Amino acid sequence: MLQTFVQNILNALQWGSFYSLIALGYTLVYGVLLLINFAHGDVVMVGAYIAFFIASLLLGHYSFFPHALPGGVALVLTIILTMILTAAVGVSLERIAYRPLRRKGAHRLYVVITALMCGLILENGNLALLGASRKKFPEMVDKVVYNLGPISVTNLKIAVILAALLVFILLQFIVTRTKIGMAMRAISYDKFAVPLMGIPIDTVIVFTFILGSSMAGLAGILFALSYPILDPYMGLSIGWKAFIAAVVGGIGDIRGAFAGGFILGFVEIMVVAFFPSSYRDLFSFTILLLILTIRPTGLFGVPKTTKI
């Protein structure tokens, strides 16, 4: 029983890491623009596909580039390139779809709907371009299963958990310690004060999308490495749930997204471990509702006091 429990803690840590990584992207954009970027889950999907193509290229799977790089080098290159390209995708979404709407002063929720539509285009565009076959992500590093008695861990699992932790520390540092990070936080309070700090608003927003989308790219690679089957709708369900995690943590707060992701991961895994698994969604969402009932603005969310 104890072994099962410890094993499940490890499972939950890995699963929670993914929710955290994706929730961080939601929360960054939300913190700056108050925009629920519903396309974020699909940006993760795009990240995974980009990683797939780069990895296949670097491992010499395509005939026009028949030089296979060693797995480790290929992995590092894939991570870097994927993060850059996914960031480009995220920024283009913002430039093409969100910014013009914002300029026109559209209601916030119209931008949210636009984000939903962008998500649909990414999914179905992928389907139309690449066909309905799912893609198998290549194995870039040799999997090692460590057996500590009855408990099993893979090197990948450890890497995922570490990556989530590192990303969190990095983002927390950027947001609290750097000038542009402070501008990001300031912008949600007062749009007009930020230019006074000497940073144009659009720069801050683009930077936010770069950060958020590159994290989505990273999440995409790690996801593809852990669950190596890619299909155009893979980002849908995890995207919605990560959004829920971000809100339970207190949307707009980096710590909140991080904690919320792990909480959702733990709740889901533990419900399955100790209750009939068919009740998972029922139990886990009821627990989340209870958390929100006790703390209506999430764990780290500051209650928004309207000045009367």
Added chain:
Amino acid sequence: MKKIFSAFLFLLLTLALAVPGLAKSKIIRIGFNIPLTGEIPKVGESSKYAAEMLKADINGKGGLQVGSEKYLLEFIYEDNESKAESAVAVAQKLIDRNKVLAIIGPNSSKQAVPAGEIADMNQTPMISPWSTNPDTTKDRPWVFRAAFLDPFQGPVAVDFAMEQFKAHKAAVLYALANDYSKGLAEIFKNDWEKKNGKGSVVAFESYGDKDQDFSAQLTTIIAAKPDFIFLPNNYNEVALIVKQAHDLGWKGPFMGSDAWGSAELMTLCGKDCIGQYFSTHYAAAGATGATKEFIDRYQAKYGYVPDDVAALTWDATRLVLQAIQDAGKLTGNVRKDRKAIRDAMANIKSFAGITGNMKFDDQGDPIKCAVVVRINDKGEFVFTKSVCP
């Protein structure tokens, strides 16, 4: 404002006019109600490819010989988006608009059950290649299917596992929101416990829609120490489950169902799936005759080994064409022709399909054999055993 209104009206009008009108005679029109978008686009694609291949074959020979005349085939593919209401609208459209003689599809039961109602009500023969829910054909004389039913496949898996693995304790992991998976899991559990005593299914776990992480369920299953794990799941999920189970230290065997039978299984699953068994409609490796020919041609044309949906669609469509030929002649009166085709379908004595010989029982369900295949080191599905009803 008014401009936008009129622009929209204009757009709608043009689109309405663009919908194709009625075509000329000497054509047999068959509708395909398949999911080209939505949750399972691959299923729709396989169906479409198989049908395209068949159509090219027959039209290449100048058409289908019915009685003394030759008819060209026209297949109309409509996308049901994997949605129930869409499948209903598509069925209506194919019947009323396109005046098809018969409908192939929908494939998954969520769409096939309501679309079957429409077909039955409008007296149009429909055959679902893949649906396994008994409701699809139950009390519907106009609706048929090409796949065998869960109540047959479940015991096949039970008997095979008991014999092959000498197993007494089984574990099941199924997809909660997938009626196929859930139904088969329950039938398997009942049958297993009937034969091995109560409590011999030591773990009966489920997961949700579009899940990718199964570690918690697998941890529970592995802790219960079953002799093997039964996975009545779609191949894409199977690939993830098997891999994660190995990550968690599982070394025992898996047993699967016909939903494993996709060409993609091995590309997705790789070496983790080698050596596992599953029950299915046909064994691609070592196939002979028409089956082999179909597999080779499909692979040459589309680049991958056809999955069971493709094979079943091929059979379903050929069944319909066979029935049209059996009917003797086409009158041109759609209602009469549909009736003749339905009667001919119900009366098919024996049909040699690439997924085995079959005929229909009085519910419109096929009586055919199931095979159990093993995945060999080359990733081929090798025939192991055949079970007939």
Added chain:
Amino acid sequence: MKQKLAVPVLLFALLAVVMTLVQFEVIDLYIQTIILFIGINIIISSSLNLVNGHMGEFSCGHAGFIAVGAYVSSVLSVALFAQDRIFGAPLLPPQYTVYAFPVILVIGGLAAAFAGLLVALPSFRTRGDYLAIITIAANYIIITVIINIDKIGGARGFMGMKRVVFAMEDTAAIPWMVLWVFLFTILSIIAIRRFVSSTYGKGIIAIQQDEVAAEIMSVNTNKMKLIAFMLSSGLAGIAGGLYAHVIGYVNPKSFDILKSTEALVMVYLGGMGSITGSILSAVLFTLLLELLRPLQIIKWIVIPLLLIILMQFRPEGIMGNRELVDIFPKLKKFYRFK
């Protein structure tokens, strides 16, 4: 006075024409099905608009309430009027269907309204995006509950409603579903219109624009939220009941979050807080989905693209928060005194 009767007369004439056309098979079943879907979608979008548009919340779980209505009314009508494996012989003779059906639909609506409490009660304390999460969670919870009840089919879905429809048609051979969908669509629109045009109902618009001011100007905001959520989900439940009987089969997967996003799209396409906008967008959206079907996969790229482009030109939806009469003031004389 004559002019004020114009709208009812027009509606009645439209119903009569559609019924006759259907009765004499001038329009085929396909068109008929699409007309029915349009009606159902109108109820769905305008009822969601009550919460998302007029009250300004962001409810993303409308499909959950549609599911409750669909299941409750289906189970009731099948249990009462159809031979069924689960519920056995019909409890009432078939000629009662005609009278019982609207009652069953309303009961389905009431059940959905009670499910609406799941969202309405938390709305007292939370707003905005936090409430959005609660609605999504409510959607997931409802679907999971249905999947776990084996008695009503679980993941396999539930059917038999067509037999009830047939029983109605056996009693009197007219296209009953066309009649019911038409009737309930009109009734829903009237109910919503009457609600938001009254001083009482305007309370929810006040909540949308400034909740603090609403509270201080004697609007019982909690009660208004409760009423708005329950009315909205209740109407969604009625739409669900109609949907179930038109299709003849319900499956929990048909009411997942994707269905909710469709409803959202219709609301924001039409314009927040515009009833005519919701009607228009429901018609447009349903027709677009049908007409673009030949495009297959491309359809699901074209439709979002169209919507994105539309929003760039009209960032407030087709109608904004205006009604048709605001654009064509001449129509005003056809309406009664507000």
Added chain:
Amino acid sequence: MTVLKITALTQYFSGLCALDNFNVELRAGELVGLIGPNGAGKTTVFNLVSGFYRPTSGEINFLGRSLVGLKPHQVTIHGVARTFQNIRLWNEMTVMDNIRLAHHGNLQYNLRDLFFRTRRYAEREKEIYQRAWHLLEVFNLADHAEEKPKNLPYGMQRKVEIVRALSSEPKLLLLDEPAAGLTSKDTVELIELIKWIHRHFETTIWMIEHQMKVVMSLCSRITVIDFGKTIAEGTPEEIRNHPEVIRAYLGDDQI
């Protein structure tokens, strides 16, 4: 007759004392002022009276009935109306609807009347409409009845907000800095308006104001608070020369 009697009202916000032992008594027909430097706790007093906060301790008695624990809308139904420092009108509704909605707490019809459009519904809606119309005419706003408040000049928005508060026929009207953000010309008009309201409506008025000119020319009595404590009370003349007040406003080193 005493309209409002506040005794020992104290409010803490997470350990911070916002208001300490505040007492006041307003008699019918009075026009009283509440002044103090920024952050002194003036708006807190209004928020406590109108029910947005529940006081830590103390009693608020309005016409013999305690207001403590009531929700804002219940307080309003009992006859206390207020305006806000930063105007809080419903900007997307017409001016007319803004005024009509003030009757929300006293509609006298139920949902059945609403959905079936009964006679009672029609009569009540007509009555509310006519009353609102009358009020708009009295205040020369009838021309703007169908406009949206956001399109009106700031001074007029202020006026609409006051009219909205009045239309619920309050016995006590709380005005929170009505002159904030107004031009000097508008301020003069505002003073006249408040005087006029005070003469023609049977309502007691209690106002917070920053501009001495406004308070001094309107109020018969003034309370001064600073850091949550009452530091002075009296007629405008007495307040003008009160040393504590001067210190609070100008700082210690001035003396």
